[in-house]
Amino acid sequence: MLMPKKVKHRKIHRGRLKGTAQKGSSISFGEIAIKALERGKLNSRQIEAARISITRKVKRGGKLWIRVFPDQPFTKKPAETRQGKGKGNPEGFEARVLPGRILFELAGVNNEVGIAALKAAASKLPIKTKVITIED
Amino acid sequence: MGSLVLKAEKRSETGKNINRRLRASGMIPAVVYSHGVGESISVCQKEFTGLFKGHISESVILTLMIDGKEQDAYIKDYQKHPVTDQMIHLDFFKVTDGEKIHTFVALEFVGSPAGVKKGGVFEPIEREIEVEVLPRDLLEKIVVDVTKLEIGESVHISDLKVPDSMSFKQDASHSLAHVVTLRTSDDEEPEEESEVIADAE
Numbered sequence: 001m002l003m004p005k006k007v008k009h010r011k012i013h014r015g016r017l018k019g020t021a022q023k024g025s026s027i028s029f030g031e032i033a034i035k036a037l038e039r040g041k042l043n044s045r046q047i048e049a050a051r052i053s054i055t056r057k058v059k060r061g062g063k064l065w066i067r068v069f070p071d072q073p074f075t076k077k078p079a080e081t082r083q084g085k086g087k088g089n090p091e092g093f094e095a096r097v098l099p100g101r102i103l104f105e106l107a108g109v110n111n112e113v114g115i116a117a118l119k120a121a122a123s124k125l126p127i128k129t130k131v132i133t134i135e136d
Numbered sequence: 137m138g139s140l141v142l143k144a145e146k147r148s149e150t151g152k153n154i155n156r157r158l159r160a161s162g163m164i165p166a167v168v169y170s171h172g173v174g175e176s177i178s179v180c181q182k183e184f185t186g187l188f189k190g191h192i193s194e195s196v197i198l199t200l201m202i203d204g205k206e207q208d209a210y211i212k213d214y215q216k217h218p219v220t221d222q223m224i225h226l227d228f229f230k231v232t233d234g235e236k237i238h239t240f241v242a243l244e245f246v247g248s249p250a251g252v253k254k255g256g257v258f259e260p261i262e263r264e265i266e267v268e269v270l271p272r273d274l275l276e277k278i279v280v281d282v283t284k285l286e287i288g289e290s291v292h293i294s295d296l297k298v299p300d301s302m303s304f305k306q307d308a309s310h311s312l313a314h315v316v317t318l319r320t321s322d323d324e325e326p327e328e329e330s331e332v333i334a335d336a337e
Binding site: 020021022025035037061062063099100101107108134135136 | 191217218219221255257258259260263
């Protein structure tokens with residue numbers, strides 16, 4: 001799974017996601033891509049699930065680029081805990097995604113297989129997305 | 137010179153609110169300039185998308201009809217909305233006869249490389265290339281034949297067949313595309329999460 005090698009702060013504020021993606025909003029490496037239509041947070045498990053889904057559909061050949069990296073830690077309180085007593089424990093890492101952001105890019109496969117693979121991957125993600133091609 | 141004709145209107149008012157209203161009325165705010173002198177114009181969204189059918193080319197010279205006055209120009213830059221893909225703004229650069237222009241020309245790779253049949257993957261490195269060319273020699277796209285490309289081989293700028301007046305900003309040895317072998321990626325099992333998070337801390 002994707003995660004930072006080291007982090008400066010173990011716990012960070014949640015903050016708000018505002019605006020649209022200004023960078024990383026166009027296809028740079030591949031031919032087909034998944035584009036986010038909503039803002040949200042993708043954790044490393046979801047990114048990994050989507051990656052596995054693409055590799056399984058594509059089977060052989062093809063090259064995949066993951067354009068987001070889960071570099072923000074998130075915390076969770078243990079089950080059946082009362083509120084208060086400080087912030088929860090670090091649970092994992094997530095990538096913060098704004099609308100328009102390219103999430104995955106794929107090249108070296110025919111469009112039909114590629115689109116099917118990316119659609120399968122999109123169903124593993126918690127936000128609305130669309131599959132775009134370089135011709136779009 | 138340009139075979140494509142695009143009607144444009146001069147616009148005197150600028151600013152985000154004016155331009156927002158302009159876009160809502162089906163127009164695209166634009167600017168046409170050359171040698172530091174420019175003027176604000178607006179073009180019809182529908183007419184513009186009809187000309188380019190989705191893919192905008194920066195290597196096509198078109199004739200702008202600015203309030204009835206003809207002006208050859210090419211698209212120097214454009215801004216699209218990241219989600220809706222609506223055109224937000226266009227930059228046109230005026231073409232002066234006999235003066236070289238700097239622009240990007242699309243590369244079209246044709247044919248199935250020989251290396252792909254042997255298990256390689258064809259990977260374009262560049263999809264467009266920066267050129268300096270006289271307006272009359274400007275090509276809409278450069279066609280590159282990649283049928284003879286074996287695994288590990290690349291196509292370089294020096295392999296392109298282009299008019300003499302066209303020069304490239306990058307070295308002649310710069311690779312445009314290659315056929316590579318891929319490392320077989322297997323589905324790795326996710327590692328034990330608690331251990332991974334502890335490492336990162």
